[in-house]
Amino acid sequence: MHQVDLEAVRNERRHLGELAPKVIRIALGLGIVGVASGVVFALIGAGWRHFLFSYTAAFAYVLSLALGGMFFVVVKHLTKAGWNVTVRRIGELSAATLPFLFLLFLPILGVVLAGSGELFRWADPEVARTDHLIHAKAPWLNPTSFALRWVLFFVIWTVISRFFFKRSVEQDESGDPALTKRMEFLSAPSMILFALTLTFASFDLLMSLDAHWFSTIFGVYYFSGAVVGFLSFAILAYMFLQRFGILQSAVTVEHYHDLGKLLFAFVFFWGYIAFSQYMLIWYGNIPEETVWFQHRQSGTWAGVAIVLLFGHFLIPFPGLLSRHAKRKLGILAFWAAWMMIMHYVDIYYIVMPNFDSHHAPLHVMDITVWIGMTSLFVALVAWVGRHCSLLPVKDPRLSEALAFENS
Amino acid sequence: MSSEITTTAEFLSDDPVKRAPLVDPRLDYHSVTETVSAIAERPKPPKAWYAAFAVALSLTLMLFALIGYLIVEGVGVWGNNNPAFWGFPIVNFVFWVGIGHAGTLISAILFLFRQKWRTSINRFAEAMTIFAVVCAGLFPGIHVGRIWFAYWLFPVPNQMEMWPNFRSPLLWDVFAVGTYATVSLLFWYFGMIPDLATLRDRARSRLSKILYGVFSLGWTGSAREWHRYERSYLILAALATPLVLSVHSVVSFDFAVAQLPGWHTTIFPPYFVAGAIFSGFAMVQTLMVPARRFFGLEKIVTMRHIENMNKVILATGSMVGYAYGIEFFIAWYSGNPNESFVFLNRAFGPYAWAYWIMVSCNVIFPQLFWFKKIRRNLLITMVIVMLVNVGMWFERFVIVVTSLSRDFVPASWGYFKPTAVDLLMLLGSFGLFFTLFLLFLRFLPIVAMAEVKGVMPHDHGPKEKGAPESAGGER
Numbered sequence: 116m117h118q119v120d121l122e123a124v125r126n127e128r129r130h131l132g133e134l135a136p137k138v139i140r141i142a143l144g145l146g147i148v149g150v151a152s153g154v155v156f157a158l159i160g161a162g163w164r165h166f167l168f169s170y171t172a173a174f175a176y177v178l179s180l181a182l183g184g185m186f187f188v189v190v191k192h193l194t195k196a197g198w199n200v201t202v203r204r205i206g207e208l209s210a211a212t213l214p215f216l217f218l219l220f221l222p223i224l225g226v227v228l229a230g231s232g233e234l235f236r237w238a239d240p241e242v243a244r245t246d247h248l249i250h251a252k253a254p255w256l257n258p259t260s261f262a263l264r265w266v267l268f269f270v271i272w273t274v275i276s277r278f279f280f281k282r283s284v285e286q287d288e289s290g291d292p293a294l295t296k297r298m299e300f301l302s303a304p305s306m307i308l309f310a311l312t313l314t315f316a317s318f319d320l321l322m323s324l325d326a327h328w329f330s331t332i333f334g335v336y337y338f339s340g341a342v343v344g345f346l347s348f349a350i351l352a353y354m355f356l357q358r359f360g361i362l363q364s365a366v367t368v369e370h371y372h373d374l375g376k377l378l379f380a381f382v383f384f385w386g387y388i389a390f391s392q393y394m395l396i397w398y399g400n401i402p403e404e405t406v407w408f409q410h411r412q413s414g415t416w417a418g419v420a421i422v423l424l425f426g427h428f429l430i431p432f433p434g435l436l437s438r439h440a441k442r443k444l445g446i447l448a449f450w451a452a453w454m455m456i457m458h459y460v461d462i463y464y465i466v467m468p469n470f471d472s473h474h475a476p477l478h479v480m481d482i483t484v485w486i487g488m489t490s491l492f493v494a495l496v497a498w499v500g501r502h503c504s505l506l507p508v509k510d511p512r513l514s515e516a517l518a519f520e521n522s
Numbered sequence: 523m524s525s526e527i528t529t530t531a532e533f534l535s536d537d538p539v540k541r542a543p544l545v546d547p548r549l550d551y552h553s554v555t556e557t558v559s560a561i562a563e564r565p566k567p568p569k570a571w572y573a574a575f576a577v578a579l580s581l582t583l584m585l586f587a588l589i590g591y592l593i594v595e596g597v598g599v600w601g602n603n604n605p606a607f608w609g610f611p612i613v614n615f616v617f618w619v620g621i622g623h624a625g626t627l628i629s630a631i632l633f634l635f636r637q638k639w640r641t642s643i644n645r646f647a648e649a650m651t652i653f654a655v656v657c658a659g660l661f662p663g664i665h666v667g668r669i670w671f672a673y674w675l676f677p678v679p680n681q682m683e684m685w686p687n688f689r690s691p692l693l694w695d696v697f698a699v700g701t702y703a704t705v706s707l708l709f710w711y712f713g714m715i716p717d718l719a720t721l722r723d724r725a726r727s728r729l730s731k732i733l734y735g736v737f738s739l740g741w742t743g744s745a746r747e748w749h750r751y752e753r754s755y756l757i758l759a760a761l762a763t764p765l766v767l768s769v770h771s772v773v774s775f776d777f778a779v780a781q782l783p784g785w786h787t788t789i790f791p792p793y794f795v796a797g798a799i800f801s802g803f804a805m806v807q808t809l810m811v812p813a814r815r816f817f818g819l820e821k822i823v824t825m826r827h828i829e830n831m832n833k834v835i836l837a838t839g840s841m842v843g844y845a846y847g848i849e850f851f852i853a854w855y856s857g858n859p860n861e862s863f864v865f866l867n868r869a870f871g872p873y874a875w876a877y878w879i880m881v882s883c884n885v886i887f888p889q890l891f892w893f894k895k896i897r898r899n900l901l902i903t904m905v906i907v908m909l910v911n912v913g914m915w916f917e918r919f920v921i922v923v924t925s926l927s928r929d930f931v932p933a934s935w936g937y938f939k940p941t942a943v944d945l946l947m948l949l950g951s952f953g954l955f956f957t958l959f960l961l962f963l964r965f966l967p968i969v970a971m972a973e974v975k976g977v978m979p980h981d982h983g984p985k986e987k988g989a990p991e992s993a994g995g996e997r
Contacts, residue, residue, distance in 0.1 A: 195538070198636075251857045295538040303892075310844060318855075329856045331789035331848050387767060391791040398779040399786045403858070511538040 119517040123364035129508065134359050135501035142494035149487015156480040165470060167226060167234045169481050172466040173488035174219055175320055176344070176459055179337065180492060181216055182313055183345025184209025185272070186338075188279050189309055192295075192302035197515035198373055201365050204505050205349045205496075207283055210276035212495040217269045219491065223320075224265060227258045235261075237326040249326050256323055264319060268312045275305045280499075283507055290509030313338055321462075324469040328407045332392045339385040343427075344458040346378040347451040352496075354448055356505060365506050368442050369520045375441030378454065382435060385461075386428035410472035411464060419464050419475050427457040459485055534826055534898070544639050544977045546821035551975050554822065558717075558969045559724055561817050567964055570816070575960045581953020588947050589664055597667050599943045606926040606938040611661040612776075614948055616918040617801070618658035618955075619699060619773055620794075622706070623766060624802025625651025629709055630762035633755075639830055641973035642823045645717075646813070647806045648710040649966070653958040654805070655703045657951045662695070691775035698772035705762050712758060715741050716751070717967035767791075770798040777921060784864040784925035787852070793845035797914060800838035800884070804910035807831050809959065811904050813968070822969055825898055832897040835910065839888035842917075846885065864925060872937055873924045876916050883913020 131138065150170075157166035187206035191199055223234065232239025237249045237256040244250060254260070279298060286294045314334030322333045330336075353366050396404045412420050431450055440446045463481065470476060507513060535542045545554075592599055602609040625648035632640040666672050675696045677686055686693045719741035722734035741747065774794035777785035807828070814823040853861040868877045887909050890896045897903070928935045962968065 194635075195536075197541075248857045252855060255855060292538045296536060299536070299538070307840065314844075314848065327857075329852050331787045331845075331852045332792065333788075334848065335789065335792055383764070387771075388792065391771065392788045395775070395778045395786070395788050395790070398775075399781050401781060401786070403856075515541075 119367060120364055121517070124506075124517060127364050128361045129365075129504040129506045131361070131497060131501055131505065134361070135497055138497040139494050139501070142490040142497065146487045146489075146491035146494055149483045149485075149490060152487065153480040153484040156478065156483075161478055161480060164233050165476065165478060166480065166484070167223075168467055168470040169478070169484045170488075171223055171234060171320070171324075172459075172462050172481070173485045174216075174223060175466065176462045176485060177212075177219070177488050177492040178216055178316070178320075179341035179458070179462070180344050180348050180489075181209050181213050181276075182272075182309070182338075183341040183343075183348075185213070185276055185279075185309060186342055187345060187349070189275070189302050189305045192279075192298045193306055195299060197512040198519045199370065200507055200510045200513050200516035201362070201367075202349060202353060202370050202374060203507060203510075204283070204500070204503070205352050206345070207276075207280045208496045208500040209345060209348070209492075210272075211280040211499045212492060213269065213272040213276045215495050216492075217273075219488070220265065220269070224262060227261055230258060235323060235326065237323060246326075252326065256326055261319060264315065268316050271308050271312050275308065279305075283510075284503045286510060287504050287508050290511075292511045295511055310334075310338075313341070321465050324466060325407060327403065330392055330396070330404070330407075332388060336385075336388050336392060339381060339388045340458055340461050342381045343378065343385055343454055346374055346381060347454040347458070350374050350378065350447060350451040351455070354444060362505055365517065367517075367520075368444070370516070371444060371447055372438070372441045372521050375435060375447050375450075378451065379432075379435040379441070382428065382431050382454065386432070389423075389428070410468040414473040415475040416464075416468055416473075419460065423457070423460055423464055426453070427461055431457070534824075534829070542826065543979065544824075544826070545642060545974060546824060547979065549821050549978065551978070554969075554971055554974055554978070555720060557818065557822065558967055558971050559721060561963065561968060562721060562965055563724065563726075571960065571964065574956065578953045578956035578960055581950050582957045583953075585947060585950025585954055588943055588950060589660075592664060592943070593669050597665070599941060601938060601940040601944050603936070603938075605929060605934050605936045606923055608922050608926060609938055610940055610944040610948060611665040613915065613918045613922050614951055615658050615661040615665075616773055616922075617915045618654045618661070618951065620770060620798035620801040620914060620918075621805045622651040622654035622658060622702075622802065623770060623795070623798035624806045625649070626702070626706055626709070626762050626766045627799050627802065628806075629713065630759040631766055633759045634763060638977040639827055641970055641977050642827055643806065643810060643831070644973070645710075645713065645970040646810060646968055647802075648706065648713065649962045649968070650806060650809060650959065651706050651802070652703070652710055653955050653962070654802075655699065655706065656958065657955050659699060659703065660951065660954070662692075691772060691779050694772045695776060698769045702765050702769040705758070705765055709758050709762055711737075712755065713970060713973070714967065715739055716743065716972040717970060719743065720971060721967060766799075767795055770794040777925075782925050782929060783853075783858070783860040784868070784921065787849055789845050789848060793842065793849075796838045796841035796845065797884075797917060800835060800842055801910065801914035803831050803835050803838065804907040804914070807835070807903065807907040808911060811900055811907075813963070817963075817968070819969065822974060828900065828903060829894075829897045832891045832903060832906075835907065836888055836891040839884055839891075839910070843885035846881065860930060864928075867928055868920060868924045871924070871928065873920060873927075876920050877924070880913050880916040880920050883909040884917060887913075 153166045153169055157163045184206040187199075188203060188210060190196075191203055191206070226234050227238045230238060230240055232242050235256075236242050236246070237252065238258055238261075242249055243253050243257065249256065278301065282294045282298050285291075314337075317334050317337035321337060322328065322330065350371065353362065353371070357363050357366060393408065396408060399405075410416060431454060434440060434453075435450050440450065463475075467476060467481070510516075549557075600609055600611065602611070625644075628640045628647045629644045632644075663669065663672050666675070674684065675686060675693065677688075686696075715738055718734050718738035722731060722738050725731040725734055771791035771794065774790035778787060778790035780786055810823060810831075811828065814820055850865050853865040856862075868874070887906050890902070890906060896906075923938045927938050
């Protein structure tokens with residue numbers, strides 16, 4: 116039976132330390148350059164509208180990583196899980212970026228409040244008056260209630276993420292088991308709030324880009340992608356930290372194996388949800404619903420849809436199936452990186468047809484803004500976690516996570 | 523082990539520093555074997571068993587008599603009529619398939635999630651699953667009208683070159699439910715082999731020696747056998763996991779592929795799955811709470827198990843509530859007047875009574891499980907899970923009947939009324955379910971003894987401070 120070397124765990128590096136300023140500097144630099152490049156491309160010909168859509172896609176992407184992190188933390192406490200204590204903090208840190216993501220959301224909110232229909236057609240008062248269907252939805256889809264909802268979402272996300280992060284870091288000092296009980300106690304209401312806010316946020320941010328279209332499963336769809344994105348991010352983050360000598364003993368192959376299993380499960384779950392949505396709309400064949408997929412399978416979008424079908428589901432499914440793939444870190448890293456890219460393809464496929472419904476308008480800035488925004492997210496994660504231990508050192512279930520192994 | 527853990531408070535402790543034992547620590551391997559085997563071994567079952575069996579068997583006989591009547595007279599004996607051609611039989615089918623989801627969830631998904639508390643209840647739940655699927659399979663079979671052609675459901679090569687319509691989700695149901703029944707049965711039986719061998723080894727009468735002997739497939743309990751057994755159990759669990767999602771998803775397709783408002787909505791598959799697990803756990807609880815008292819299983823199926831199941835009921839009930847809410851919201855948001863009409867009609871139309879039974883039983887009452895005191899109160903638990911059973915039947919009734927009885931053309935609206943045959947057949951299906959279940963209680967090991975022993979504290983476990991006795995791998 117393999118034993119974690121507790122002495123090594125006790126003595127190893129657990130803080131970002133001098134790595135933090137480096138990561139923050141590089142990621143922030145990349146982030147600013149990435150997002151700024153979008154502005155430049157917009158100015159030299161791609162147009163602001165393209166930039167807006169690119170930006171929205173990139174924002175929806177990083178938001179999903181943060182929300183995925185929140186889910187990982189909340190569900191851990193809800194189920195009183197033991198195995199993932201060692202890999203929990205990345206979830207807390209990702210979620211703790213949420214208050215700051217509000218700043219990144221401001222440009223989108225600004226466009227809506229300015230009454231511009233460039234991004235959301237419904238935000239244009241003229242459209243809201245003349246388009247019959249949008250007129251009927253105006254009590255929900257109008258700039259004021261959109262703004263109020265998003266403020267509410269961010270307040271709820273801030274409260275939840277700060278709570279779990281603060282209590283957890285507090286426990287690093289005090290080791291008080293009562294904190295664990297408190298987090299477990301509040302995890303259930305947090306989960307309810309998480310489910311509702313994520314659902315309505317995805318309706319607002321993504322579904323209402325095509326304000327005529329609707330799908331009841333859409334919130335679950337965004338959720339499944341968010342968890343895929345976060346788990347991939349978490350796997351890569353721990354590999355990165357270990358490469359720099361942090362948590363080399365505490366995070367073992369067993370934890371990667373389990374993160375890999377969850378990633379596999381959510382790849383499957385995403386496929387299940389995506390299939391449910393597609394098949395039911397295809398089969399029902401009602402024009403007001405099929406139009407959404409009609410756009411997404413005509414012209415070059417058909418190619419993107421195929422990439423998604425294979426890249427997000429049919430290829431990684433067998434790829435992550437075997438035990439070997441989840442325990443060989445190189446292979447797991449490959450799939451995690453692959454899924455992070457595919458998750459963006461998924462978001463891109465949701466957002467961009469609203470910009471151009473015939474041709475996937477792939478522009479360099481779709482990549483640079485995405486990389487930029489993700490870098491900003493990484494910088495935020497590093498900044499939030501610059502002082503704290505990356506291992507919940509005094510969590511009462513830490514020993515369980517360290518002793519844990521897959522049979 | 524420690525005899526000092528005797529009070530309920532310690533036993534049910536949520537202390538994060540140390541995991542509470544999964545079964546009562548006063549039990550040892552021997553007493554587990556004795557407690558469970560004794561149920562199947564007593565020469566005569568208690569009188570109450572006979573009484574229950576008599577009732578259940580009579581209801582079953584009534585069910586089969588009614589089926590005979592149905593075949594002779596035709597489906598006109600049911601209330602199904604224009605415009606609601608799908609009435610009780612489909613409602614009952616979906617209801618029973620839903621009930622049959624707890625078993626596989628517990629044996630497959632909770633297994634993969636290393637939820638070791640499942641060992642005390644999995645056998646029970648798996649058995650219930652099989653019997654529920656039997657009841658479910660009955661209804662579409664007799665619904666075809668000309669029952670002697672029921673085999674046409676299967677793609678049997680035939681000289682008429684007649685094939686089932688592969689594009690119909692009703693056919694997918696045949697495969698989905700068929701696969702599910704097969705795998706659940708295998709899983710149940712497979713898990714039972716070591717325990718059947720225990721009963722065989724302890725058997726006194728010649729007949730039980732032979733029968734348990736045949737069905738335990740020569741199990742000796744050697745290390746090699748255990749090794750292969752556990753590997754194959756893991757593989758079966760992995761194979762059964764997608765089935766938990768697939769069956770009720772396909773059942774939901776029966777409705778959701780149609781263009782009928784109230785049926786055609788994309789959230790149906792995960793919503794049906796959550797509802798199925800919800801109703802399945804409610805039924806496990808309905809049977810488990812009395813059974814553990816009756817057979818003295820309180821040390822194996824502890825208050826912790828009851829509480830955990832109540833938590834699962836609360837969680838899945840909330841998912842169902844989420845789906846109701848989102849459906850309602852999107853019905854308005856879609857801007858489709860037919861959609862909004864159907865939902866308003868459900869809540870305030872002629873079937874409002876059924877709708878509010880559904881909402882209160884499935885969404886409102888289970889919220890009481892937020893309180894620990896109620897989760898641990900057997901009486902209130904029984905009341906709530908009974909209400910859930912009722913509510914989940916009504917959910918299917920609301921979905922099937924409200925959408926059909928008032929569709930696009932007001933001139934063709936109607937009001938569905940069940941006939942006496944409808945009601946008695948529903949009652950009869952419970953008779954069939956309980957008949958099978960009572961036989962299971964009488965003759966088979968109703969708790970997975972070998973698995974329970976696997977999660978009991980033993981001497982060679984990891985000794986690290988703070989680590990629970992059962993920390994480690996899957997099994």
